[in-house]
Amino acid sequence: MTSSTQTLPPGAKPLGPPMVGEHVSARTWMAVAAGMLGAFMAVLDIQITNSSLKDILGTLSATQEEGSWISTAYLVAEIIIIPMTALMARVFGMRAYMMGTTALFLVFSTLCGSAWNLPSMIGFRMLQGFTGGALIPMAMTLVMAKLPASKRATGMAIFGLTATLAPSMGPTLGGYLSELYGWPSIFYINWVPGLLLIAGISYGLDREPVKLDQLFNADWLGIAFMALGLGSLTVFLEEGNSKDWFDSAFIVTFAALAIVGLLGWVVTSTMRAQPFVNLGLYGQRNFVAATALSACMGMGLYGSSFLLPLYLGQIAGYSPMQIGEVIMWAGLPQLFIMPFVAKLSIKVDNRILCTFGLLLFGGSCLMNAYMDATTGYDQLLISQIVRAAGQPFVMLTLSNFAMNGIAPKDTPSASSLINMTRNLGGSIGIALLATALSAREHFHSQRLGEAVNSFSSATQLRLDQLTQSFVAKGIDANTASDMALKAVDSIVRREAYVMAYNDGFFLVGAVLIGCIFVLWFSDKVKAPSSGGGGAH
Incomplete structure (x- = not known):
């Protein structure tokens, strides 16, 4: 590959990261840390409303089905803005864009509350997603643009924490805040990290000239197709299960719009000399393997964070705060594991590390595939810690695979696409699991119903025992008989749901372990060390 030289104004520093081994100033680390805080905040807000949804819907006089749009609106806006961040950073400069979008995010968070x-x-929520979504790929771009190769393993380790900790901590933090201060506090709390982010970016990054001509000359047709395609796909995935998928004209319409939009985006991108995001990166083997794995990781991250709170709330009867206390164990241990993984990634083939992580993460989901109606905090603790041990190995190495061999000019595009794919994977995973839960619950109810019927002597004995128990409490015989039937029916439904949740965890575990085969199609990669080593 040949490189062209460019003339710089007197006193100007060359663009791009410092050379390998170069000292990184405190200012730069401050900017990187602020960027990570932004990514954490944006990912956290995807799911922070889940544990408080009942309270929010009560205040707003909305049904559960209507309330699903609170999450969908944020996800649609976020998935649209992520691919546009490369363009926006070029137009306004990283400093101005991150400060401006964070300020707007805080305003819209306050309005949500x-x-x-x-x-x-x-x-x-949609406006919040448009502004917050940009912070996720910008954090990865900061690592690649501002840190030398020898420090990127550390930067990527911190970024990996934001991606894996936030889905685990979202329901926990949301539950605590809602219970202690009311649901609006889950939005107002954003002011704390938001102001720290603005201060850190203001201090850590230099001003850059605004290039509005790039905004006016951008591929707006491609952007329109992208927004139509990704937005419609997200609505299709998020709302499909509640509307019975292709039995709904609404869902069929959005499926068609998604196909038109995505095909239009690909076609316009190939026809432009400088598309707003470089889809040609999908032609690189390492990158396409990393994005496929990122989608599956999104499915695992958001899927497990979707299933476990539902199980604990519905079957175990846990409060939002109790659910948070269980889920936090999938997050907290990562703070101690990630630095260790960052050091290993410099010395060990990242495919081996990622395989180990996928085995742990997938294995933890398979451990949850054998729950019963009495499973709670004590029984789930070990599987949560195993999950926390596995996720850092996957997230850090995936970033290394994705960015290996990417030219500096394509770094923002690569960051946007890898994060977009992970979010899409999360939406696909939740849609699949919601549909699977419903279908498997019906299946298990039918199978159990065949065994538990009035002709079964065991069932008849149980009904007689329950009837006598109710009669002993002073209830008349007819009412007691009806209550016994309802009690048995509710036990059958409960067991069917438990079995459906087990099937869901088995599905997630199987997908994650199956990813190992995709992983080994990529090249051998190690994180760069201070000695200048890198990809092999």
């Missing part, structure tokens, strides 16, 4: 009805909440 002050929403007066469901349409206002959905509107503000």
